[in-house]
Structures are given as structure tokens and as C-alpha cells.
Amino acid sequence: DVKVTQSSRYLVKRTGEKVFLECVQDMDHENMFWYRQDPGLGLRLIYFSYDVKMKEKGDIPEGYSVSREKKERFSLILESASTNQTSMYLCASSLAVQETQYFGPGTRLLVL
Amino acid sequence: AQSVTQLDSHVSVSEGTPVLLRCNYSSSYSPSLFWYVQHPNKGLQLLLKYTSAATLVKGINGFEAEFKKSETSFHLTKPSAHMSDAAEYFCVVSQTYSGTYKYIFGTGTRLKVLA
Numbered sequence: 001d002v003k004v005t006q007s008s009r010y011l012v013k014r015t016g017e018k019v020f021l022e023c024v025q026d027m028d029h030e031n032m033f034w035y036r037q038d039p040g041l042g043l044r045l046i047y048f049s050y051d052v053k054m055k056e057k058g059d060i061p062e063g064y065s066v067s068r069e070k071k072e073r074f075s076l077i078l079e080s081a082s083t084n085q086t087s088m089y090l091c092a093s094s095l096a097v098q099e100t101q102y103f104g105p106g107t108r109l110l111v112l
Numbered sequence: 113a114q115s116v117t118q119l120d121s122h123v124s125v126s127e128g129t130p131v132l133l134r135c136n137y138s139s140s141y142s143p144s145l146f147w148y149v150q151h152p153n154k155g156l157q158l159l160l161k162y163t164s165a166a167t168l169v170k171g172i173n174g175f176e177a178e179f180k181k182s183e184t185s186f187h188l189t190k191p192s193a194h195m196s197d198a199a200e201y202f203c204v205v206s207q208t209y210s211g212t213y214k215y216i217f218g219t220g221t222r223l224k225v226l227a
Contacts, residue, residue: 004155033215040121042202042219043156090155098144098206101215103155 003027004104006091012110019078021107023091031097032074034058034066037088037106049074050097081111116205118218126226131190133221135177135203138184145186146204147177150220156202162186173197198225 007022025032031050035043035058045058047066055066063085067075074093078085088108092101119134137143144163148156160171167179173196177188186203203218 009153040219042217044217045215092156098208098215100146100158100161101156103148103157105155106153 004091004093004102006089006104006107008107009105010108010110012112013078013081014112015082017078017081017111019081019109019111021076021078021089021091021109023074023076023093023104024072025074025093025102026072027093027095027102028071029093029095029102030071031094032068033092033094033101034064034074034076035090035092036060036085037090043090046076048097081109083111085109086111116203116216116218118201118203118221120221121219122222122224124224124226125193127195128192131175131188131193131197131223133188133201133203133223135186135188135218136184137186137203137205139205139207141207144206145177145179146206147171147175147186147188148202148204149199150202151199159188159201193223193225195225195227198223 004025033048034046037043044060046064049055049068065077088106090106091104094101115138117136146161147159150156160169162169162179170176175190200220200222202220206215
């Protein structure tokens with residue numbers, strides 16, 4: 001079974017802090033994704049990566065950056081956290097871009 | 113442009129009665145379609161997917177969905193609801209063309225199962 005893990009289930013940060021969210025997958029998948037989930041809005045893609053050191057902007061990249069130094073690890077970085085970034089963040093991976101995505105359990109981030 | 117519309121944000125059914133969660137999509141080309149389920153405080157799990165083979169797709173936990181091109185629909189059904197089915201369900205359309213990737217989520221339907 002594919003396993004996608006996220007470094008934290010819950011995080012509380014202050015406005016202006018730099019925040020790192022880590023995601024690791026164990027199935028040698030090429031593609032990894034970061035989404036944020038907000039009530040009534042579904043999931044929105046922030047960034048995705050189709051290979052090590054490669055990244056593409058999703059629908060809402062503003063205020064975020066990503067890093068993929070190793071195939072199994074994809075990090076989401078909030079350079080200067082703001083209260084409107086309070087949300088549930090979900091990481092996913094897939095073998096092919098258009099195929100089934102496997103999700104981690106999510107990180108619920110609260111920015112005060 | 114692609115889009116996905118889940119027609120009901122909330123659905124309530126009694127245990128043992130049928131479930132119908134509705135999804136309509138808009139796509140210029142032949143899409144792949146998925147249903148995912150999210151239980152409280154958990155990540156999303158794949159229920160089933162359609163990739164241009166059989167139009168009736170069977171998934172896990174007794175769920176199935178039928179791809180109807182003429183109606184641009186991909187509704188999710190289950191003959192008999194169980195308490196453990198209470199969760200949020202997402203319909204997703206996936207398509208790549210002109211080198212652009214698109215994986216579009218609907219806004220979700222929260223299913224409540226009454227005892």
C-alpha cells in the first residue's frame with residue numbers, strides 16, 4: 001500500500017513566521033502535490049512537482065513556495081504566515097500526473 | 113474549460129436506504145473521473161475511477177458510479193447505506209491536454225447516515 005505521511009497533524013503559528021510542512025511518500029512516485037482544503041471550496045492545488053527539483057504552480061501559489069530535493073519528499077513553505085493561510089493542507093502523490101492520487105492525513109494549520 | 117459540480121452539499125439518508133451523490137462535469141476531451149471519500153480528520157481515499165473502459169464502475173465498500181456522456185454525469189450510488197459511510201465525498205475530473213495538467217475537485221458532498 002502507498003503510504004503518504006505528513007510531518008504534523010496540527011500546527012499553531014504566529015503571523016509572520018516561516019512555516020515548513022513536510023510530506024514523504026514511500027512508493028517511488030514521480031508526482032507530488034500540495035493542496036489546501038477549505039469548507040465549501042473543496043481542494044485547491046497550490047503547487048505540484050513532477051520530478052526532483054521540478055515544480056509547477058497550481059491555482060493558488062501566492063504566499064507559498066515548495067522544495068523537492070529528494071524524490072520521496074515534498075515540502076511546502078509559507079514564507080511569512082498570514083491569518084488567511086489558516087487551513088487544512090493535504091499532500092498527495094501519484095505515479096502518473098492524471099492518475100490516482102494518494103493522500104496523506106493532512107495538517108491543520110492555525111495562524112494567529 | 114473543465115469544471116466539476118456536485119449538486120448537493122449535504123445529503124441525509126437512513127441506514128439501509130439507497131445513497132445517491134450527484135456529480136456533473138464539463139470537459140472538452142475524454143476525461144478520467146474519480147470519486148474520493150474523506151472521513152473526519154483523515155486524508156482522501158479513492159473510492160473508484162473511470163478511465164474510458166466500462167461505463168459502470170464498481171468501487172470499494174459497495175459503491176458504484178455510472179459514466180453518462182450524454183448527460184455529462186458521474187453519479188455515485190450505493191444500494192444500502194451503512195453508518196460507516198458517513199463522510200465527505202469528492203468528485204474529481206482529470207485531464208491533460210496541450211501539456212497542461214488539470215485535476216479538478218468538486219466542492220464536496222457531506223453524507224449523513226441516520227440510525
